[in-house]
Amino acid sequence: MAILSSLRRDTLKRIIHAFQIRGIDIQNKKKMCEALCDLPGVSAKIILPYLSDAKVQAICKSCGISGKGCREELMELLLQEESRGAGNSFRDNVFSDKGIPLKNRLHPARPESVSLVQPKLANSPDANNCFVAIDFETADYGPDSACSVALVRVLNNRIIDKVHFLIRPPRRTFVFTYLHGISWKHVANEPTFGELWPHITEKLAGAEFIAAHNAAFDRSVFMACCQTAALPPPVLPFQCTVRLARKTWNLRHANLPSVCTYLGIPLKHHDAVSDAEACAGIVIASRLHMNS
Template sequence: MEEPSPSTELLAAGWSEQDVRRYRQLWTYRSRWGAANLDRDERRFLGRGDAALRTIQRSPAPVSRKGLTDLRQGCFVALDFETADQGRDSACSIALVRVEGSAIVRREHHLIRPPRRSFQFTAIHGISWPQVADAPTFAELWPQLAACLDGAQFIAAHNASFDAGVLRACCEQARLRPPAQPFVCTVQVARQAWNLRPTKLPDVCRHLGLPLRHHDALSDAEACAGIVLAAGPLGSG
């Protein structure tokens, strides 16, 4: 799923709409006039917002193209989540595609019952509460999926900070340990390999001739796997 705006990030982290509006106003003021023109409380408030965004958005830096050339000879897993609402713990669909060498050897695609009934993104991915009401929770599902990551050298995702954040939030909510593998962002892969702009998933798939049903988690994950493979020495890069 696409990376949300900083405002969405803060709302998902539990900030109120009033605090998000205040942060945006103070951020704009600071950018225009400088922090010296803010009082101490305003600077502290901005600092809290800045720190929250750094924490939310932090994810391992993508490996270089040279690194991908080496890693693709081993094993990696492409991952995609769809979420129900603005909370990072609201995963309602997950797909994992395991690649060994240059071949897909395993596909997993499941609906997930999120912790809330509210669905804000049905128009994007087509999933609604009645479809997931009897689905397993992330806590029930993840233990059987985690084996898909055994031996994988990295996890690939498009806008990896989003999917990494969803995985962390879901694991935290379920009191499970998140996987140790670093994330590789296929947005950065596409920019490094082919100098593409824009680099939304449909744009990259169009450039590479990859099939895509955007916001279908399995199709998105397969596309991410295809991007990594295409960036290697046997691909078009």
Template sequence: MVPMNGTSLRDVPQDCFVALDFETADQGRDSACSVALVRVEKGTIVHREHRLIRPPRRTFQFTSIHGIRWSQVAEAPTFGELWPELASCLVGAHFIAAHNASFDASVMRACCDQAGLRPPSQPYLCTVKIARQAWNLRPTKLPDVCRHLGLSLKHHEALSDAEACANIVLAAISERHAPGR
């Protein structure tokens, strides 16, 4: 499986990883308005975290997609206020999994840059690429992959999306280790 930056699922230890999903308010990558992290240790989800974020602008172009409005995040912490608390979820994780990982990685970089924070050092593994390699799926939108694997999904709810990504990685690992593989 060939995720971002040439890192593959085979290349990294799989005993601990974090699945991540951002929702954004507008076209700017720094406009995260919701983030979810799902931590997996030894094949089991051990922690789920979802938080709303106050983006740097009041403009919400994507409310019709994720349902989040300015009024819901006006009193929420900014990414810079929130991330130091959430970053502890990544301690000891070998990689970050995300669906269309290049998007979530770019949101992370933009939000960290704006807040003057260092982005996580873990490589990102893309569950789109994992699904294409493991099951030869097309299309590979998150609902399609979840339907194939029998996973429940409330698409564009960050926690549901992140948990789906964690379960996609776990399914690919499980299949790779199945007898006869």
């Protein structure tokens, strides 16, 4: 919320327009911030590119991160901090254009609205049922801007299939190329999400749940892409491996690189296939740990 409240009114108006939010008093900055904060899919990854260099540095300082380095490096550090403290947010007591007070620190936020499936013990009847780990990469601020998706299918605690698709998003705007390396030229001739839908649903067939690291983000992208393509989303529940890692190993830092380092899982972060495969590995490792 503090990130949103640090933005100017005209910037907030642009974000609200991008998310096609209706019925908001655009003259009331607090109302605009609250509407965006309550919207599924709005995260630091989406909001940070709107901030000035000075405000990115101020947020870094408020989180105890050194403000030195280029804008892209600082934004990546903040995204890591968000993942490390998934389920946390900035204090929401600022509604001015003066920036974010440096005294603000992270604190627990409202629980994410993600359906969770608790890991089952290996000796239970359906302990090894099929699940699919998923990872989306997005192009711009909108959750419907998926430009890459990977699905990794697991059965009997073994990866049996993995697939990756590049997706042509509904807009040419690419903001997060610096994270995943994908730009419009890479996807201009690729299918849309709607055109890929039969292939995606094929990979989800028979799965018990979908696993994702910071599942609220991937779930919101999935739902937004389905909505834009006028498709009914699957009713499969999501399991968040951030929460799973915290519960299983009591990890303080549960962003994907940290969990992978702890478990010895290879990772090329922001590569959809690598991220999804690592997510699958976390679920498998948790199951094995619970049975050890």
